[in-house]
Amino acid sequence: MTEVLIVGAGTGGLSVARQLSKNPDVNITIVEKGVLSDASQAYNYYDVWDKNEMELIKTDVVGGSSLVMAGNLVPSLVDELKEYGIDITPQLKQLREELQIDTMPKTHEGKITRLLHDASSRLGLEMQDMPKAINPSKCKQCGKCAWGCPHGAKWSSLEDLKVAQKNGAKLITDEEVTGLIVEDNKIRGIKTDKAKQYHADVVVLAAGGMKTPKLLRTVGIKAGETFSVDPFITVGGYYKGAMQDHEIQMNKYIKLPYIVISPHTSQFLLPKIRKTHPDATVDDIISLMIKIPDNLKGHVYQNEVVKGIDFEDAALLARGAAIAGSILTEAGADIESISSTHVRGAHLIASARIGEIVDSNLETEIENLYVADGSVLPEAPGLPPIYTILALSRRLGQYLADKL
Ligand SMILES: Cc1cc2nc3c(=O)[nH]c(=O)nc-3n(C[C@H](O)[C@H](O)[C@H](O)COP(=O)(O)OP(=O)(O)OC[C@H]3O[C@@H](n4cnc5c(N)ncnc54)[C@H](O)[C@@H]3O)c2cc1C
Incomplete structure (x- = not known):
C-alpha cells in the first residue's frame, strides 16, 4: 500500500482525495487544522487577515472556503494553463456534471x-x-451563501469528503501541520502541533494560498514571493x-x-x-x-x-x-x-505558482511533495477560481491514482 498524506481538508485537498481514493492500493490520511462542522455553521470559522485597510478572508474548517463561497462556478485561466501543458477541460466537464453547475431559474x-x-x-x-x-429546489433564497448554506442547497467540498471516506480515506481534524519531514530531497512525512509525526510516501499540501507557502518555506522552497487575492x-x-x-x-x-x-x-x-x-x-x-x-x-x-x-x-x-x-x-x-x-x-492564490514552485503535475522540487490548492494558480483570474482549483486538484488526484 502507498501512504498518502493530504494537508488541509479544504477545496483542493478534498478534491484530490475524492479522485485518488478510487485507487484501492492507496491509503489516504487527511490532516486538517479545523473541526468538522455543519455547513450552516461555517460562519463561525472565518479567519480574517486585516492590515492597512485590506482584509483577506478564508475559513479554517473541514471543507475550507468552499463552505462559504457564493456558489459561483466559472471556468478561469483555462487557456493560460494550456501554456504550461495543462488541459483541464476534461475535469471541468466532469465537475459540471457532478456539481450540476447551471444558472438559477x-x-x-x-x-x-x-x-x-x-x-x-x-x-x-x-x-x-x-x-x-446551487440546487434550486432546496434554495430558499435567504442570501446566506457566505454564512454557510442553512438549507443544504449549495454544493461544498463536504460532498468530496463523503466519497473519499466511503472509499476508505481517513480524516484527522483539529490538528495543524507545522512542518515537513524531508530526507535526501524526498518527502517522508509531516509534523503537527500535537507533537506528532506522520510518515508517508507522498504528501499533498492543500492548506490554502496563505498557509501552503509557509509550509514550503520550512523546507527551503521559496514559495510566497508572489501572492494575489482578486x-x-x-x-x-x-x-x-x-x-x-x-x-x-x-x-x-x-x-x-x-x-x-x-x-x-x-x-x-x-x-x-x-x-x-x-x-x-x-x-x-x-x-x-x-x-x-x-x-x-x-x-x-x-x-x-x-x-x-x-x-x-x-x-x-x-x-x-x-x-x-x-x-x-x-x-x-x-x-x-x-x-x-x-x-x-477572498481568492488567496498564486503563492506557489505552476511553472515556478510546482511543475505541470503540481510536484515541487522535493520528490513526491505536491501542492493542490489556490496557491498553484499562475496568476489572478479576476473571476471565481474555485472551479479551476477543483479541476486542477481532480487532475492531480487522477495523476497520482495512475502513478501509484
Ligand atoms: C466568502 C467567500 C466567498 C467565496 N465565493 C466564491 C465563489 O462563489 N466562487 C469561487 O470560485 N470562489 C469563491 N471564493 C474563493 C474560494 O472559496 C477559494 O478560492 C477556494 O475555496 C480556496 O480553496 P483552497 O483549497 O485553496 O483553500 P481552502 O478551501 O481554504 O482549504 C484550505 C484548508 O486547509 C486547512 N489548513 C490551513 N492550514 C492548515 C495546516 N497548517 N494544517 C492542516 N490544515 C490546514 C484549512 O482549515 C482549510 O480547510 C470565496 C471565498 C470566500 C472566503
Whole structure:
C-alpha cells in the first residue's frame, strides 16, 4: 500500500482525495487544522487577515472556503494553463456534471438583481446569469451563501469528503501541520502541533494560498514571493426596502476587461449610508461588488503576510466603482448615499505558482511533495477560481491514482 498524506481538508485537498481514493492500493490520511462542522455553521470559522485597510478572508474548517463561497462556478485561466501543458477541460466537464453547475431559474431571480440588470441594460451593459452550484429546489433564497448554506442547497467540498471516506480515506481534524519531514530531497512525512509525526510516501499540501507557502518555506522552497487575492469592493447606496440581502448573492454579473461587477450586499456600507439616511437598515442597501485581477506583488513569508493594492489596482477599482455608481443611480439608489467598502480579498492564490514552485503535475522540487490548492494558480483570474482549483486538484488526484 502507498501512504498518502493530504494537508488541509479544504477545496483542493478534498478534491484530490475524492479522485485518488478510487485507487484501492492507496491509503489516504487527511490532516486538517479545523473541526468538522455543519455547513450552516461555517460562519463561525472565518479567519480574517486585516492590515492597512485590506482584509483577506478564508475559513479554517473541514471543507475550507468552499463552505462559504457564493456558489459561483466559472471556468478561469483555462487557456493560460494550456501554456504550461495543462488541459483541464476534461475535469471541468466532469465537475459540471457532478456539481450540476447551471444558472438559477427565473423563479430565483431577486427583485433588486432584476432592477440592476435592467438598469445595466439601459446603460448598454450586459449583465449575464452566473453559473452556480446551487440546487434550486432546496434554495430558499435567504442570501446566506457566505454564512454557510442553512438549507443544504449549495454544493461544498463536504460532498468530496463523503466519497473519499466511503472509499476508505481517513480524516484527522483539529490538528495543524507545522512542518515537513524531508530526507535526501524526498518527502517522508509531516509534523503537527500535537507533537506528532506522520510518515508517508507522498504528501499533498492543500492548506490554502496563505498557509501552503509557509509550509514550503520550512523546507527551503521559496514559495510566497508572489501572492494575489482578486481584490474587491462593494459600492452601494440607499434604496428603501430593497431587501437585497435576502436575494441570492452574485446571481448575475457584468464582465468588462479586467473588471467584474455583480449584485452583492455588504453590511459594511450601512454606517456610511446612515450619514445621509440615519434610519437606514441592512434591508435598505442596494449594492454591487467590483472585483479585479491584481498583480502578483503580495508576499507570504514565514511570519508575515504582505498585501496591499498598487496604483493600477486602485485605478481599476475606481473605474469599476464609477460604473457601479452609474448603474445604482439608474436603478433608483439615492446618489448622495453612494459609498464604498474597504478593499477585501477572498481568492488567496498564486503563492506557489505552476511553472515556478510546482511543475505541470503540481510536484515541487522535493520528490513526491505536491501542492493542490489556490496557491498553484499562475496568476489572478479576476473571476471565481474555485472551479479551476477543483479541476486542477481532480487532475492531480487522477495523476497520482495512475502513478501509484
Ligand atoms: C466568502 C467567500 C466567498 C467565496 N465565493 C466564491 C465563489 O462563489 N466562487 C469561487 O470560485 N470562489 C469563491 N471564493 C474563493 C474560494 O472559496 C477559494 O478560492 C477556494 O475555496 C480556496 O480553496 P483552497 O483549497 O485553496 O483553500 P481552502 O478551501 O481554504 O482549504 C484550505 C484548508 O486547509 C486547512 N489548513 C490551513 N492550514 C492548515 C495546516 N497548517 N494544517 C492542516 N490544515 C490546514 C484549512 O482549515 C482549510 O480547510 C470565496 C471565498 C470566500 C472566503
